Amino acid sequence: MALDEKLLEILVCPDCHGDVEYKDRRHLVICTRCGLQYPVKDGIPSMLVEEAKRPRG
Numbered sequence: 001m002a003l004d005e006k007l008l009e010i011l012v013c014p015d016c017h018g019d020v021e022y023k024d025r026r027h028l029v030i031c032t033r034c035g036l037q038y039p040v041k042d043g044i045p046s047m048l049v050e051e052a053k054r055p056r057g
Helices: 005-010
Strands: 020-023 028-031 037-041
Touching: 005 020
Parallel strands: none
Antiparallel strands: 020 028, 028 037
């Protein structure tokens, strides 16, 4: 399920305020600056830092 493009235009990472992109196959919204990965559940991104995963490495 794709996210609305207008929603993606206004969403930012709540941790660093970087832009985000949606990875449909992984059901994640990922910050392009800090790399935090936010889960998408039932088509709704959960933009809580507490629920985000840090990238490996």
